[in-house]
Amino acid sequence: MKNTALAHIHEGLGAKMVPFAGYNMPVQYEGVNAEHETVRNAVGVFDVSHMGEFLLTGENALALIQKVTSNDAAVLEIGKAQYSCLPNADGGIVDDLIVYKIKEEQYLLVVNASNIEKDWNWISKHNDLGVEMKNLSDDYSLLAIQGPKAVEAMQSLTSIDLSAIKYYHFEVADFAGIEHVIISATGYTGSGGFEIYCKNSEVEQVWNKVFEAGAAFGIKPIGLAARDTLRLEMGFCLYGNDINDTTSPLEAGLGWITKFNKEFTNSANLKAQKEAGVSRKLVGFEMVDRGIPRHDYEIVDENGNNIGIVTSGTQAPSLGKAIGMGYVKTEFSAVDSEIYILIRDKKIAAKVVKMPFYKK
Numbered sequence: 548m549k550n551t552a553l554a555h556i557h558e559g560l561g562a563k564m565v566p567f568a569g570y571n572m573p574v575q576y577e578g579v580n581a582e583h584e585t586v587r588n589a590v591g592v593f594d595v596s597h598m599g600e601f602l603l604t605g606e607n608a609l610a611l612i613q614k615v616t617s618n619d620a621a622v623l624e625i626g627k628a629q630y631s632c633l634p635n636a637d638g639g640i641v642d643d644l645i646v647y648k649i650k651e652e653q654y655l656l657v658v659n660a661s662n663i664e665k666d667w668n669w670i671s672k673h674n675d676l677g678v679e680m681k682n683l684s685d686d687y688s689l690l691a692i693q694g695p696k697a698v699e700a701m702q703s704l705t706s707i708d709l710s711a712i713k714y715y716h717f718e719v720a721d722f723a724g725i726e727h728v729i730i731s732a733t734g735y736t737g738s739g740g741f742e743i744y745c746k747n748s749e750v751e752q753v754w755n756k757v758f759e760a761g762a763a764f765g766i767k768p769i770g771l772a773a774r775d776t777l778r779l780e781m782g783f784c785l786y787g788n789d790i791n792d793t794t795s796p797l798e799a800g801l802g803w804i805t806k807f808n809k810e811f812t813n814s815a816n817l818k819a820q821k822e823a824g825v826s827r828k829l830v831g832f833e834m835v836d837r838g839i840p841r842h843d844y845e846i847v848d849e850n851g852n853n854i855g856i857v858t859s860g861t862q863a864p865s866l867g868k869a870i871g872m873g874y875v876k877t878e879f880s881a882v883d884s885e886i887y888i889l890i891r892d893k894k895i896a897a898k899v900v901k902m903p904f905y906k907k
Contacts, residue, residue, distance in 0.1 A: 551596035552688050552747040553754055560768055567771060568660035570597040575770035582773035583864040586738050587905075590694035590761055591769035595742075596750065599663035599684040601656040607676035608654050612646060615673050617796055617817075619806040623648040628715045628733055631804050632796055633669060634812045638820070639792040640799070642666050643784065645733060647717060655729075655744075657689075659786045673812070688750035690743045692757060693769075693777075697740035700764040704756055705730065709741070723756035725749045735774060737781035737905060780863050782831050782872065782902030788842055789829060789858040789872055797821055798874065799829045827855065828880040831902035833870045838888065838895035840871035845889040854879050857888060863904060870904050871897070 548571045558564060562573035573594065575582060585591045603611060612620045618631035625648050633641035642662040647655040658666045663684050674680060692701060698709045707720045709730070717731035722743060729744035745753055758766055775785070784790045784799060796805045797820055807818050834840065840860030848854050860871030879886055882901050887894040
Protein backbone atom coordinates (compact mmCIF):
# COMPACT_ATOMS: atom_id res chain seq x y z
CA MET A 548 0.00 0.00 0.00
CA LYS A 549 1.24 3.47 -0.89
CA ASN A 550 0.68 6.45 1.37
CA THR A 551 0.02 10.01 0.25
CA ALA A 552 2.32 12.64 1.76
CA LEU A 553 -0.51 13.57 4.16
CA ALA A 554 -1.46 10.08 5.39
CA HIS A 555 0.01 10.78 8.87
CA ILE A 556 -2.16 13.90 9.14
CA HIS A 557 -5.34 12.00 8.27
CA GLU A 558 -4.49 9.33 10.84
CA GLY A 559 -3.83 12.05 13.43
CA LEU A 560 -7.27 13.52 12.69
CA GLY A 561 -8.86 10.14 13.41
CA ALA A 562 -9.82 9.39 9.82
CA LYS A 563 -11.01 5.90 8.98
CA MET A 564 -8.35 4.73 6.50
CA VAL A 565 -9.10 2.18 3.76
CA PRO A 566 -7.19 0.71 0.80
CA PHE A 567 -8.23 2.49 -2.41
CA ALA A 568 -6.51 2.11 -5.81
CA GLY A 569 -3.36 0.85 -4.09
CA TYR A 570 -3.28 3.75 -1.62
CA ASN A 571 -4.07 4.08 2.08
CA MET A 572 -6.83 6.73 1.89
CA PRO A 573 -9.18 8.52 4.32
CA VAL A 574 -12.74 7.33 3.63
CA GLN A 575 -14.37 9.44 6.36
CA TYR A 576 -13.62 11.59 9.41
CA GLU A 577 -16.81 12.55 11.27
CA GLY A 578 -19.28 10.76 8.99
CA VAL A 579 -20.41 10.78 5.37
CA ASN A 580 -23.57 12.89 5.74
CA ALA A 581 -21.92 15.62 7.83
CA GLU A 582 -18.96 15.82 5.44
CA HIS A 583 -21.27 15.87 2.42
CA GLU A 584 -23.25 18.80 3.88
CA THR A 585 -20.02 20.68 4.69
CA VAL A 586 -19.11 20.66 0.99
CA ARG A 587 -22.62 21.57 -0.18
CA ASN A 588 -22.94 24.49 2.27
CA ALA A 589 -19.45 25.69 3.23
CA VAL A 590 -16.01 24.35 2.27
CA GLY A 591 -14.23 21.03 2.62
CA VAL A 592 -10.84 19.62 1.64
CA PHE A 593 -10.17 16.25 0.02
CA ASP A 594 -6.69 14.76 -0.25
CA VAL A 595 -6.84 13.17 -3.71
CA SER A 596 -3.08 12.87 -4.16
CA HIS A 597 -3.53 9.30 -5.37
CA MET A 598 -4.58 10.68 -8.78
CA GLY A 599 -2.05 10.36 -11.62
CA GLU A 600 -0.32 13.18 -13.52
CA PHE A 601 1.51 12.84 -16.85
CA LEU A 602 3.39 15.74 -18.46
CA LEU A 603 3.55 15.65 -22.27
CA THR A 604 6.00 18.02 -23.96
CA GLY A 605 7.11 18.64 -27.54
CA GLU A 606 5.94 19.86 -30.91
CA ASN A 607 3.80 16.73 -31.35
CA ALA A 608 2.26 16.74 -27.86
CA LEU A 609 -1.08 17.97 -29.17
CA ALA A 610 -1.03 15.46 -32.04
CA LEU A 611 -0.55 12.60 -29.56
CA ILE A 612 -3.36 13.86 -27.33
CA GLN A 613 -5.64 14.22 -30.36
CA LYS A 614 -4.84 10.63 -31.36
CA VAL A 615 -5.60 9.02 -27.98
CA THR A 616 -8.42 11.19 -26.57
CA SER A 617 -12.02 11.59 -27.71
CA ASN A 618 -12.41 15.34 -27.14
CA ASP A 619 -10.90 18.02 -29.38
CA ALA A 620 -7.85 19.31 -27.48
CA ALA A 621 -7.04 21.71 -30.37
CA VAL A 622 -9.50 24.19 -28.87
CA LEU A 623 -7.51 24.45 -25.63
CA GLU A 624 -5.72 27.68 -24.84
CA ILE A 625 -3.06 28.12 -22.15
CA GLY A 626 -4.87 28.18 -18.81
CA LYS A 627 -7.80 26.03 -19.94
CA ALA A 628 -8.66 22.44 -19.00
CA GLN A 629 -10.84 19.87 -20.75
CA TYR A 630 -12.67 16.73 -19.67
CA SER A 631 -12.03 13.84 -22.05
CA CYS A 632 -11.62 10.09 -22.28
CA LEU A 633 -9.19 7.56 -23.73
CA PRO A 634 -11.22 5.24 -26.00
CA ASN A 635 -9.91 1.69 -26.44
CA ALA A 636 -9.90 -0.28 -29.69
CA ASP A 637 -12.97 -2.34 -28.75
CA GLY A 638 -15.59 0.38 -28.21
CA GLY A 639 -14.93 0.87 -24.48
CA ILE A 640 -13.00 3.38 -22.38
CA VAL A 641 -9.44 3.00 -21.07
CA ASP A 642 -10.03 5.90 -18.64
CA ASP A 643 -11.54 9.35 -18.28
CA LEU A 644 -9.19 12.25 -17.62
CA ILE A 645 -8.63 16.00 -17.58
CA VAL A 646 -6.25 17.62 -20.08
CA TYR A 647 -4.57 20.90 -19.06
CA LYS A 648 -2.75 23.13 -21.54
CA ILE A 649 0.16 24.40 -19.42
CA LYS A 650 2.01 26.25 -22.19
CA GLU A 651 2.59 25.94 -25.92
CA GLU A 652 3.63 22.34 -26.65
CA GLN A 653 3.11 21.23 -23.03
CA TYR A 654 0.08 19.49 -21.52
CA LEU A 655 -0.73 17.89 -18.17
CA LEU A 656 -2.99 14.82 -18.20
CA VAL A 657 -4.69 13.96 -14.90
CA VAL A 658 -5.86 10.34 -14.73
CA ASN A 659 -7.55 8.03 -12.24
CA ALA A 660 -5.38 6.46 -9.55
CA SER A 661 -6.40 2.88 -10.34
CA ASN A 662 -5.45 3.35 -14.00
CA ILE A 663 -2.07 5.11 -13.78
CA GLU A 664 -0.01 2.20 -15.12
CA LYS A 665 -2.66 1.16 -17.66
CA ASP A 666 -3.02 4.72 -19.01
CA TRP A 667 0.75 5.30 -19.13
CA ASN A 668 1.25 2.10 -21.13
CA TRP A 669 -1.67 2.91 -23.46
CA ILE A 670 -0.48 6.44 -24.28
CA SER A 671 3.16 5.29 -24.55
CA LYS A 672 2.12 2.59 -27.03
CA HIS A 673 0.64 5.28 -29.29
CA ASN A 674 3.57 7.67 -28.88
CA ASP A 675 5.38 7.18 -32.20
CA LEU A 676 5.64 10.98 -32.48
CA GLY A 677 8.67 11.60 -30.27
CA VAL A 678 6.66 13.30 -27.51
CA GLU A 679 8.54 13.58 -24.20
CA MET A 680 6.43 11.91 -21.50
CA LYS A 681 7.02 12.24 -17.76
CA ASN A 682 5.03 10.37 -15.13
CA LEU A 683 4.82 12.82 -12.21
CA SER A 684 2.27 10.79 -10.24
CA ASP A 685 4.57 9.82 -7.35
CA ASP A 686 5.99 13.34 -6.93
CA TYR A 687 2.84 15.49 -6.90
CA SER A 688 -0.03 15.95 -4.47
CA LEU A 689 -3.57 17.13 -5.19
CA LEU A 690 -5.98 18.83 -2.79
CA ALA A 691 -9.59 19.46 -3.80
CA ILE A 692 -10.94 22.47 -1.90
CA GLN A 693 -14.64 22.32 -2.64
CA GLY A 694 -17.78 24.21 -1.66
CA PRO A 695 -19.58 27.54 -2.13
CA LYS A 696 -17.27 29.32 0.35
CA ALA A 697 -14.03 28.08 -1.25
CA VAL A 698 -13.23 31.31 -3.13
CA GLU A 699 -13.78 33.55 -0.11
CA ALA A 700 -12.00 31.21 2.30
CA MET A 701 -8.89 30.79 0.14
CA GLN A 702 -8.48 34.31 -1.29
CA SER A 703 -6.01 35.38 1.44
CA LEU A 704 -3.58 32.63 0.35
CA THR A 705 -2.85 33.95 -3.15
CA SER A 706 -2.13 37.20 -5.00
CA ILE A 707 -4.47 36.33 -7.87
CA ASP A 708 -8.23 36.91 -7.94
CA LEU A 709 -9.74 33.46 -7.39
CA SER A 710 -13.22 34.63 -8.35
CA ALA A 711 -11.89 35.47 -11.84
CA ILE A 712 -10.89 31.86 -12.61
CA LYS A 713 -13.73 30.45 -14.71
CA TYR A 714 -14.92 26.85 -14.51
CA TYR A 715 -12.42 24.49 -16.20
CA HIS A 716 -9.76 27.21 -16.28
CA PHE A 717 -6.63 27.38 -14.14
CA GLU A 718 -3.73 29.63 -13.10
CA VAL A 719 -0.16 28.75 -12.23
CA ALA A 720 0.44 31.12 -9.32
CA ASP A 721 1.51 31.54 -5.70
CA PHE A 722 -0.63 29.77 -3.12
CA ALA A 723 -0.13 29.25 0.63
CA GLY A 724 3.43 30.57 0.44
CA ILE A 725 4.44 28.26 -2.43
CA GLU A 726 5.31 29.58 -5.89
CA HIS A 727 4.08 27.91 -9.10
CA VAL A 728 1.08 26.00 -7.80
CA ILE A 729 -1.66 24.97 -10.25
CA ILE A 730 -4.95 26.46 -9.02
CA SER A 731 -7.68 24.83 -11.10
CA ALA A 732 -11.40 25.70 -11.02
CA THR A 733 -12.34 22.05 -11.40
CA GLY A 734 -13.75 19.44 -9.04
CA TYR A 735 -15.94 16.40 -8.68
CA THR A 736 -18.65 17.73 -6.34
CA GLY A 737 -20.81 20.25 -8.23
CA SER A 738 -20.44 22.79 -5.42
CA GLY A 739 -17.62 24.87 -6.88
CA GLY A 740 -14.09 25.35 -5.61
CA PHE A 741 -10.57 24.48 -6.70
CA GLU A 742 -8.08 21.70 -7.16
CA ILE A 743 -4.54 22.52 -6.04
CA TYR A 744 -1.55 20.71 -7.56
CA CYS A 745 1.79 20.99 -5.75
CA LYS A 746 4.85 18.88 -4.97
CA ASN A 747 4.73 16.27 -2.19
CA SER A 748 7.37 18.29 -0.31
CA GLU A 749 5.05 21.33 -0.33
CA VAL A 750 1.65 19.83 0.41
CA GLU A 751 1.84 19.75 4.20
CA GLN A 752 2.49 23.50 4.27
CA VAL A 753 -0.38 24.03 1.83
CA TRP A 754 -2.72 21.84 3.91
CA ASN A 755 -1.91 23.68 7.14
CA LYS A 756 -2.35 27.14 5.63
CA VAL A 757 -5.59 26.10 3.90
CA PHE A 758 -7.05 25.05 7.26
CA GLU A 759 -5.83 28.24 8.97
CA ALA A 760 -7.37 30.41 6.24
CA GLY A 761 -10.60 28.41 6.17
CA ALA A 762 -11.14 28.18 9.95
CA ALA A 763 -13.56 31.12 10.02
CA PHE A 764 -15.56 29.52 7.18
CA GLY A 765 -16.13 26.15 8.86
CA ILE A 766 -13.59 24.26 6.75
CA LYS A 767 -13.29 20.52 7.40
CA PRO A 768 -11.39 17.54 5.97
CA ILE A 769 -13.57 15.32 3.76
CA GLY A 770 -13.15 11.64 2.94
CA LEU A 771 -13.68 9.55 -0.17
CA ALA A 772 -17.14 8.34 0.91
CA ALA A 773 -18.60 11.86 0.73
CA ARG A 774 -16.72 12.44 -2.53
CA ASP A 775 -18.74 9.54 -3.93
CA THR A 776 -22.14 10.77 -2.70
CA LEU A 777 -21.39 14.30 -3.93
CA ARG A 778 -20.37 13.19 -7.43
CA LEU A 779 -23.32 10.82 -7.70
CA GLU A 780 -25.80 13.61 -6.90
CA MET A 781 -24.27 15.43 -9.89
CA GLY A 782 -24.48 12.39 -12.18
CA PHE A 783 -20.69 12.38 -12.68
CA CYS A 784 -19.30 9.06 -13.89
CA LEU A 785 -16.88 7.06 -11.73
CA TYR A 786 -14.42 4.90 -13.65
CA GLY A 787 -14.79 1.25 -12.69
CA ASN A 788 -18.46 1.78 -11.79
CA ASP A 789 -20.28 3.76 -14.48
CA ILE A 790 -17.67 3.57 -17.24
CA ASN A 791 -15.04 0.93 -17.98
CA ASP A 792 -13.32 -1.04 -20.74
CA THR A 793 -16.67 -2.32 -22.03
CA THR A 794 -18.82 0.87 -21.97
CA SER A 795 -18.79 3.17 -24.97
CA PRO A 796 -18.66 6.93 -24.37
CA LEU A 797 -21.89 7.25 -26.37
CA GLU A 798 -23.72 4.73 -24.17
CA ALA A 799 -22.40 6.59 -21.11
CA GLY A 800 -23.85 9.92 -22.22
CA LEU A 801 -20.38 11.23 -23.03
CA GLY A 802 -21.18 12.12 -26.65
CA TRP A 803 -20.41 15.73 -25.69
CA ILE A 804 -16.72 14.83 -25.21
CA THR A 805 -16.60 12.64 -28.33
CA LYS A 806 -15.73 14.86 -31.30
CA PHE A 807 -15.71 13.45 -34.82
CA ASN A 808 -13.97 16.43 -36.44
CA LYS A 809 -10.70 14.49 -36.00
CA GLU A 810 -9.52 10.88 -36.03
CA PHE A 811 -8.77 9.14 -32.74
CA THR A 812 -8.63 5.58 -31.42
CA ASN A 813 -11.67 3.66 -32.71
CA SER A 814 -13.34 6.87 -33.93
CA ALA A 815 -14.72 5.26 -37.09
CA ASN A 816 -16.55 2.58 -35.10
CA LEU A 817 -17.83 5.09 -32.54
CA LYS A 818 -19.09 7.33 -35.34
CA ALA A 819 -20.94 4.37 -36.85
CA GLN A 820 -22.41 3.62 -33.42
CA LYS A 821 -23.60 7.22 -33.11
CA GLU A 822 -25.28 7.04 -36.53
CA ALA A 823 -26.92 3.67 -35.85
CA GLY A 824 -27.94 4.55 -32.30
CA VAL A 825 -26.95 2.76 -29.10
CA SER A 826 -28.85 -0.24 -27.71
CA ARG A 827 -28.35 0.78 -24.07
CA LYS A 828 -27.91 4.06 -22.22
CA LEU A 829 -26.63 5.21 -18.85
CA VAL A 830 -29.53 6.84 -17.01
CA GLY A 831 -30.18 8.40 -13.64
CA PHE A 832 -33.07 7.09 -11.57
CA GLU A 833 -34.65 7.74 -8.21
CA MET A 834 -36.37 5.14 -6.07
CA VAL A 835 -40.16 5.38 -5.87
CA ASP A 836 -40.44 2.68 -3.20
CA ARG A 837 -38.13 2.16 -0.23
CA GLY A 838 -34.75 0.62 -0.97
CA ILE A 839 -31.19 1.65 -1.75
CA PRO A 840 -29.77 0.62 -5.14
CA ARG A 841 -26.19 -0.69 -5.18
CA HIS A 842 -23.52 -1.40 -7.81
CA ASP A 843 -24.34 -4.51 -9.89
CA TYR A 844 -27.99 -4.81 -8.76
CA GLU A 845 -30.18 -6.00 -11.62
CA ILE A 846 -32.65 -3.63 -13.31
CA VAL A 847 -35.86 -5.27 -14.60
CA ASP A 848 -39.11 -4.30 -16.26
CA GLU A 849 -42.62 -4.70 -14.81
CA ASN A 850 -42.64 -8.39 -15.78
CA GLY A 851 -39.25 -9.10 -14.19
CA ASN A 852 -37.30 -9.27 -17.46
CA ASN A 853 -33.71 -8.05 -17.20
CA ILE A 854 -33.27 -4.65 -18.87
CA GLY A 855 -30.01 -3.49 -17.34
CA ILE A 856 -27.71 -3.09 -14.35
CA VAL A 857 -27.09 -0.55 -11.60
CA THR A 858 -23.63 1.04 -11.76
CA SER A 859 -23.84 3.44 -8.77
CA GLY A 860 -26.38 4.01 -6.02
CA THR A 861 -26.78 5.68 -2.63
CA GLN A 862 -29.08 7.45 -0.22
CA ALA A 863 -28.47 11.04 -1.39
CA PRO A 864 -27.78 13.29 1.64
CA SER A 865 -28.81 16.54 -0.09
CA LEU A 866 -32.02 15.07 -1.48
CA GLY A 867 -33.28 12.78 1.27
CA LYS A 868 -34.00 10.04 -1.25
CA ALA A 869 -32.29 7.03 -2.79
CA ILE A 870 -30.82 7.56 -6.27
CA GLY A 871 -28.73 5.62 -8.73
CA MET A 872 -27.25 5.37 -12.18
CA GLY A 873 -27.32 2.37 -14.44
CA TYR A 874 -27.41 1.08 -18.00
CA VAL A 875 -30.83 0.20 -19.39
CA LYS A 876 -32.10 -0.83 -22.81
CA THR A 877 -32.66 2.35 -24.83
CA GLU A 878 -36.44 1.91 -24.91
CA PHE A 879 -36.45 2.32 -21.08
CA SER A 880 -34.15 5.38 -21.03
CA ALA A 881 -36.69 8.21 -21.43
CA VAL A 882 -37.35 10.44 -18.42
CA ASP A 883 -40.22 9.11 -16.25
CA SER A 884 -39.81 5.54 -17.57
CA GLU A 885 -40.84 3.02 -14.91
CA ILE A 886 -38.10 0.57 -13.99
CA TYR A 887 -37.54 -1.82 -11.08
CA ILE A 888 -34.41 -2.59 -9.09
CA LEU A 889 -34.00 -6.14 -7.80
CA ILE A 890 -33.13 -5.79 -4.11
CA ARG A 891 -32.90 -9.13 -2.28
CA ASP A 892 -34.94 -10.73 -5.08
CA LYS A 893 -37.74 -8.17 -4.69
CA LYS A 894 -38.78 -5.76 -7.45
CA ILE A 895 -38.50 -2.24 -6.03
CA ALA A 896 -40.06 0.53 -8.15
CA ALA A 897 -37.95 3.39 -9.51
CA LYS A 898 -38.26 5.97 -12.27
CA VAL A 899 -35.79 7.46 -14.74
CA VAL A 900 -35.01 11.12 -14.04
CA LYS A 901 -32.95 13.85 -15.67
CA MET A 902 -29.48 14.37 -14.25
CA PRO A 903 -27.99 16.05 -12.32
CA PHE A 904 -30.10 14.89 -9.40
CA TYR A 905 -28.88 17.82 -7.29
CA LYS A 906 -29.89 21.26 -8.52
CA LYS A 907 -28.27 24.25 -6.84
